Amino acid sequence: MRTLFWLQTGSCGGDSLAILSAEAPSLQQLLEKQTIELLWHPSLSHAPTSRHRLLLESIESGEQRLDILCVEGSIVTAPRGTGMYDSYHGRSKMDITRDLAERAGVVVAIGTCAAFGGIPAADPNPSDCIGLQFVRSQPGGLFPPDWRSQDGLPVINIAGCPAHPHAMTQTLAWIASGLELPLDALNRPKAFFDNMVHQGCTRNEHHEYDIEDTELGGSGCLFFNLGCQGPMTQAVCNNDLWNGVSSKPRAGVPCVGCTGPDFPREASFFNTERIGKIPARLPLGVERPRYMAYKSLANAAAPQRLKKESSEK
Numbered sequence: 001m002r003t004l005f006w007l008q009t010g011s012c013g014g015d016s017l018a019i020l021s022a023e024a025p026s027l028q029q030l031l032e033k034q035t036i037e038l039l040w041h042p043s044l045s046h047a048p049t050s051r052h053r054l055l056l057e058s059i060e061s062g063e064q065r066l067d068i069l070c071v072e073g074s075i076v077t078a079p080r081g082t083g084m085y086d087s088y089h090g091r092s093k094m095d096i097t098r099d100l101a102e103r104a105g106v107v108v109a110i111g112t113c114a115a116f117g118g119i120p121a122a123d124p125n126p127s128d129c130i131g132l133q134f135v136r137s138q139p140g141g142l143f144p145p146d147w148r149s150q151d152g153l154p155v156i157n158i159a160g161c162p163a164h165p166h167a168m169t170q171t172l173a174w175i176a177s178g179l180e181l182p183l184d185a186l187n188r189p190k191a192f193f194d195n196m197v198h199q200g201c202t203r204n205e206h207h208e209y210d211i212e213d214t215e216l217g218g219s220g221c222l223f224f225n226l227g228c229q230g231p232m233t234q235a236v237c238n239n240d241l242w243n244g245v246s247s248k249p250r251a252g253v254p255c256v257g258c259t260g261p262d263f264p265r266e267a268s269f270f271n272t273e274r275i276g277k278i279p280a281r282l283p284l285g286v287e288r289p290r291y292m293a294y295k296s297l298a299n300a301a302a303p304q305r306l307k308k309e310s311s312e313k
């Protein structure tokens with residue numbers, strides 16, 4: 001039986017809400033079938049808070065084994081590096097996180113805030129927020145880049161704002177099974193962060209032929225004018241639909257790139273910055289001159305049915 005403790009730090013609680021909608025496996029199945037014992041979750045545990053304090057003490061003393069520590073939220077380090085803007089019974093959550101992590105077999109950053117700092121760490125970052133092992137895209141946060149948990153792993157980053165429900169439950173199931181979990185350069189599990197949001201989007205054909213929407217509510221691609229980050233963002237949103245139903249781009253809302261380390265970008269969510277006529281940020285790995293050449297031909301080659309469909313919206 002693997003033990004799991006869920007700690008909330010500088011967080012809106014959105015990841016806790018998101019994980020409740022997981023179905024494959026659901027949180028309940030994860031706890032029942034993957035032999036995980038949930039020691040504590042701030043929203044789901046119904047034991048008195050005195051139990052919470054005792055648990056913290058027994059984990060920190062080594063009396064209670066901790067296999068998986070999930071941290072939801074960014075680490076508040078203000079004021080002046082004390083972390084006391086986010087405290088619990090006279091101790092900063094920053095210190096509590098550090099002490100629990102030193103005891104944990106595996107530490108999992110749940111959501112972009114815990115992984116990279118996220119929204120609380122966005123400029124001007126008044127509470128001096130950081131991620132567990134990154135500050136935005138820079139390695140090193142609460143823990144230095146070479147820090148490793150008791151099982152010899154870096155902090156595993158399940159990025160997303162909120163994190164995708166199945167990225168959370170399947171990663172936890174994977175960890176509980178003891179199998180090796182391949183990670184990318186940002187310590188995100190590759191299984192959930194290898195594909196672009198762009199892949200699997202129902203508007204992809206429109207993107208290919210440069211049929212681009214200029215206002216929300218159409219059927220065209222949202223990349224050129226409406227700020228879609230799908231071609232630059234690694235996540236499963238268009239392959240494993242939210243609630244089994246949809247995704248932002250499928251529903252006509254631009255992807256905001258919430259699984260990336262620089263989320264939120266200092267730019268409008270619904271507007272594409274351009275250099276000349278071409279977006280300033282291009283699909284990951286694409287060269288600007290080739291993209292310009294391709295785009296100038298794509299619209300001319302677009303099938304009439306797509307042009308017609310777009311003009312009718």
Ligand code: SF4
Pocket residue numbers: 197198199201202203204205207220221222223228229230231249254255
């Ligand atoms: S709407 Fe976004 S995700 Fe969909 S095809 Fe266009 S750029 Fe890609």
